[in-house]
Amino acid sequence: MSPVKKSTVTTWNDVMQLNYGVPEINLVSGKGLVVTDSEKKKYLDFLGGIATNILGHAHPAIVKAVSTQVAKLGHVSNFYSHPSGLALAKKLQEMTGDNTARVFFCNSGAEANEAALKLSRKTGKTRIVATTGAFHGRTMGALSLTGQESKRAPFRPLLKDIKHVPFGDIPAMYKAVSKKTAMVIVEPILGEAGVVTPPDGYLKQLRSLCDQHGVLLVFDCVQTGMGRTGNWFGYEHENVRPDVITLAKGIGGGLPLGAMITLGSKTPQFAPGEHGTTFGGNPIAAAAGLAAISVIEKNRLMAQAKSFEKRLKIKISAIRGVREVRGRGLLIGIALDGEYAKELAAQLAKNGFLVNAPNLETIRIAPALIVTKAQIDKFIVAFAKAMKEVTNG
Structure with a gap:
């Protein structure tokens, strides 16, 4: 994960309320599911503005x-x-x-x-x-x-x-x-x-x-x-x-x-x-x-969401440390076997994937409905890798 420039932190502290803390990533552009931060690091956005960017960023x-x-x-x-x-x-x-x-x-x-x-x-x-x-x-x-x-x-x-x-x-x-x-x-x-x-x-x-x-x-x-x-x-x-x-x-x-x-x-x-x-x-x-x-x-994106739900549940459920995968379509919660969701979310960001930990034991993903099978599969591989890195497994 690219650290936020000191100048950005200083500006935030000087002008913003601290109800969000100081964000660790400063995003400057996006196209589809790919977003870029101020350090030119790219991420796949699997949170979608918390289920908001239904067609990703800058959809034509x-x-x-x-x-x-x-x-x-x-x-x-x-x-x-x-x-x-x-x-x-x-x-x-x-x-x-x-x-x-x-x-x-x-x-x-x-x-x-x-x-x-x-x-x-x-x-x-x-x-x-x-x-x-x-x-x-x-x-x-x-x-x-x-x-x-x-x-x-x-x-x-x-x-x-x-x-x-x-x-x-x-x-x-x-x-x-x-x-x-x-x-x-x-x-x-x-x-x-x-x-x-x-x-x-x-x-x-x-x-x-x-x-x-x-x-x-x-x-x-x-x-x-x-x-x-x-x-x-x-x-x-x-x-x-x-x-x-x-x-x-x-x-x-x-x-x-x-x-x-x-x-x-x-x-x-x-x-x-x-x-x-x-x-x-x-x-x-x-x-x-x-x-x-x-x-x-x-583009029949609702049918695609159901298809990707099945793929995510099958593949991620098989990863060691995953207790349960729940949700419907492309609103998915990944329940872990311990209280390390925030560390896992940070590791995924470091590896180029944006997700959210709504509590200590769950990772939430809500990617845009335009997500591709290749991007889904990249996330699955990245999730397994981050799990090993965080749990030393």
């Missing part, structure tokens, strides 16, 4: 869409409509397969979840059930939903009436949910907790439970969405429909964009003046989103 379709749009019409606020926003909303509606779907655009996953939280108040109820380990954002409402105590503790008091139950535990959900509950919010796969998949049937049972008590079911698809798991949103394998979908990350093709989508005629809707955001669904980000969806469809 994104570059063309953004360049064309910014030359035609930039920011207009939400006092006015614009063609790319309407087209993207229509496309998202088609992707849900439900013509009752209605879209609210924002800029991030936290904002999308804040919108869902606010919408749940229109049920007349305030109680919410979320899951332990979940990550829904860092703004105060989204943080209240997040089930990670280390992120919550410094900022108490948070919103009241939110109960967290273990992810994947249906009996715990049955105890927590009642007719007084406004909404249940879950990730189809826990991303920040280490790419944890629930038991088969979990999402379908949640649907049944929420129907029983008249409760909104919200799927936070911020990490699982945009084809990353081999389906558009990440819950389709259970053949269920939520009442609300929240999206961000990959939807903008690398630009800031989020969305909250309501489904069903009985799901509450915002009335004029009840909610809004200045930049949400702006023409440039919407154009990028449309271009990303078009490429994913045209």
Whole structure:
């Protein structure tokens, strides 16, 4: 790993908050999955901006869409409509397969979840059930939903009436949910907790439970969405429909964009003046989103993601020290047999591969959907090599 120049460290300390610490790599350019740092060292980006750069860096379709749009019409606020926003909303509606779907655009996953939280108040109820380990954002409402105590503790008091139950535990959900509950919010796969998949049937049972008590079911698809798991949103394998979908990350093709989508005629809707955001669904980000969806469809990248999932699971599971490989499509968590994930991530970066250690025992990868078989195989070889280097095996 190339060390960050002293001047970069000094500049960071002089002008930036330290909430991220000081990054160890200073990236200056990228093309596809290849990124280059300020020392001209190249890496294969297997984190993808944390599942955001769905088509990698500088994809021609994104570059063309953004360049064309910014030359035609930039920011207009939400006092006015614009063609790319309407087209993207229509496309998202088609992707849900439900013509009752209605879209609210924002800029991030936290904002999308804040919108869902606010919408749940229109049920007349305030109680919410979320899951332990979940990550829904860092703004105060989204943080209240997040089930990670280390992120919550410094900022108490948070919103009241939110109960967290273990992810994947249906009996715990049955105890927590009642007719007084406004909404249940879950990730189809826990991303920040280490790419944890629930038991088969979990999402379908949640649907049944929420129907029983008249409760909104919200799927936070911020990490699982945009084809990353081999389906558009990440819950389709259970053949269920939520009442609300929240999206961000990959939807903008690398630009800031989020969305909250309501489904069903009985799901509450915002009335004029009840909610809004200045930049949400702006023409440039919407154009990028449309271009990303078009490429994913045209190149059948969701089917490819499923194929690469199988290859990664088979090959990496066979590497000594790997306890489990979990996830769907190209959202993969590699569980290790010890607490050395951060050291392993650093070694992989030294060897030219960018990954993430969301906890001490897990490596998370979320490469762009345009990743090639050759790049997948290079990663597998590099992972095995780094494992030996870190564990002296």
